[in-house]
Amino acid sequence: MAGSEEKLLKDYFDGLSGQVEAMSEVKLNAAIRSGMSEPVRSRVSAVKNRFAISITVIMAATLLFTFPWIGQQVRPHSAQTPPLPAMVQSKGEFDEYRVVAGINPAGYDNTTVFSAIEAGLIQRVSGATARQNGFVLTVDGIAADRMGIIILYSLQNNTKQRARVNFLQLTGTGDKPVNNLLGSAWNAKDVPTGTTRGYEVLRWGGEFSSLPDQITFDVKLGEYKLADSGDTLAQLSVPILLDKEQMAKTGEVMNIGQTLTIAGQGIQIDDVYLSTTGVYMDYAYNTENTKQIFSLLNPQLLMGSKGDYTNLALLRTLVAEGENRMVFANDNRYSKPLKLQIGGILALDKDATELIIDTEKQEIIKAPDNHLKMSLYSTEKGSTMILEYLRAPAKQSFYNSLMIDSEFTDAAGQVHSANQFDISIPQRQESAEKKLIPLLHYLGLGSNKYPQPLTFTITGYPNPIQETLSLPIRK
Numbered sequence: 001m002a003g004s005e006e007k008l009l010k011d012y013f014d015g016l017s018g019q020v021e022a023m024s025e026v027k028l029n030a031a032i033r034s035g036m037s038e039p040v041r042s043r044v045s046a047v048k049n050r051f052a053i054s055i056t057v058i059m060a061a062t063l064l065f066t067f068p069w070i071g072q073q074v075r076p077h078s079a080q081t082p083p084l085p086a087m088v089q090s091k092g093e094f095d096e097y098r099v100v101a102g103i104n105p106a107g108y109d110n111t112t113v114f115s116a117i118e119a120g121l122i123q124r125v126s127g128a129t130a131r132q133n134g135f136v137l138t139v140d141g142i143a144a145d146r147m148g149i150i151i152l153y154s155l156q157n158n159t160k161q162r163a164r165v166n167f168l169q170l171t172g173t174g175d176k177p178v179n180n181l182l183g184s185a186w187n188a189k190d191v192p193t194g195t196t197r198g199y200e201v202l203r204w205g206g207e208f209s210s211l212p213d214q215i216t217f218d219v220k221l222g223e224y225k226l227a228d229s230g231d232t233l234a235q236l237s238v239p240i241l242l243d244k245e246q247m248a249k250t251g252e253v254m255n256i257g258q259t260l261t262i263a264g265q266g267i268q269i270d271d272v273y274l275s276t277t278g279v280y281m282d283y284a285y286n287t288e289n290t291k292q293i294f295s296l297l298n299p300q301l302l303m304g305s306k307g308d309y310t311n312l313a314l315l316r317t318l319v320a321e322g323e324n325r326m327v328f329a330n331d332n333r334y335s336k337p338l339k340l341q342i343g344g345i346l347a348l349d350k351d352a353t354e355l356i357i358d359t360e361k362q363e364i365i366k367a368p369d370n371h372l373k374m375s376l377y378s379t380e381k382g383s384t385m386i387l388e389y390l391r392a393p394a395k396q397s398f399y400n401s402l403m404i405d406s407e408f409t410d411a412a413g414q415v416h417s418a419n420q421f422d423i424s425i426p427q428r429q430e431s432a433e434k435k436l437i438p439l440l441h442y443l444g445l446g447s448n449k450y451p452q453p454l455t456f457t458i459t460g461y462p463n464p465i466q467e468t469l470s471l472p473i474r475k
Helices: 003-014 024-036 060-065 095-102 110-118 244-249
Strands: 053-055 129-132 135-144 148-157 163-171 189-191 194-203 214-223 232-241 252-262 265-275 278-285 291-296 300-305 308-312 314-320 323-328 338-349 354-358 363-366 372-379 382-389 407-409 415-417 439-446 454-460 464-474
Touching: 095 110, 095 194, 110 148, 110 194, 129 232, 135 214, 135 232, 148 163, 148 214, 148 232, 163 194, 163 232, 189 194, 252 338, 252 464, 265 291, 265 338, 265 464, 291 454, 363 372
Parallel strands: none
Antiparallel strands: 053 439, 129 135, 135 148, 148 194, 163 189, 163 214, 214 232, 252 265, 265 278, 278 323, 291 338, 300 308, 300 338, 314 323, 338 464, 354 363, 354 454, 372 382, 382 439, 407 415, 407 454
């Protein structure tokens, strides 16, 4: 996306005030289905290749500003390969990281990391250090399983310049990424003078068995600037040895094989993998369902019994080729009962997912209801279709799910892809009295004239079917 459009969006959301009810799984799906999805196996959808963007006040900053562009390139320092890690025995091990993870136990992956330290599951790594330009990266501990890895690391800034982490990933043979890019490294981290300790929980981008025996932890540090990522100050790379035989033995697979039914629609809960880096739950929507299910409403993994429960946070939803996986935090200290609880589904009848619009007349011909408003925004690059969902006044909840497939069909039957067009996003001014901003979706139409009307496919819509169901996972 061009910088001008990013600035327009940033100015727009910076000037808004509002509140959106917390619907964690729905918010994640809004991000995922807008081009940030992680694959269950190997397919990754790149954010920068998607021009059909679903935007809400909660997700906008994440979608547009969490992957800062890298400045000038600096050749990485080649660190010495460390020996295989040894299992931690001392309870006082990693005290500094215990403090960092314990600052906000309910935060992103904090419970997983904190409990892994407390349970003695982190392995000490010795000699895993890289240095460049006054910066030192040290990996102190790891814990790897079939799905991902926890990394405890420190960054020492021996310069007088404030820096930040601009980019972070794991690479394998030929510098090929081996992790999905969505992790707690979404947000740039401040690296002031002195020593800063942090952690990452990164998920493998494919089957763990295909990983090389040695991977590399790559961190790029840039100038601390609010407007952009600035120039790269250092590029640090530390090798990490993996014990794949031990990874294969880590954790527990539970074959659930149960179906939840909501409004006659079946949701199959398949395998659940409970391990150091999280709880991974595979599920699928039954093919004979009469409704198109876009997402689950407020899924929760509850630990405990007899009314005394701890909610293990839903961290993300992975979607690929019709298969779905929810990733929850895990509390590695306990083996208490677990149950899945969901509050319903977001869904439409399958024949209601067709959206027909005359974009030249700016007229909606067919839609699921009367809550959609359509307009065009045109520049020298072409036209951008803006869909705005107007919430019914009596509706108490606001569900962040309005997505349209990037392919559309004109009246002559010709299929076009919006991915090939730039989009331009107009600056908007919303009343400060509004508690909720409109739910928006942008789709680039280019500069061509199409036979009208155009037919689009709805892939996400704020139509909740509420029904609370629960399913025991671990007794």
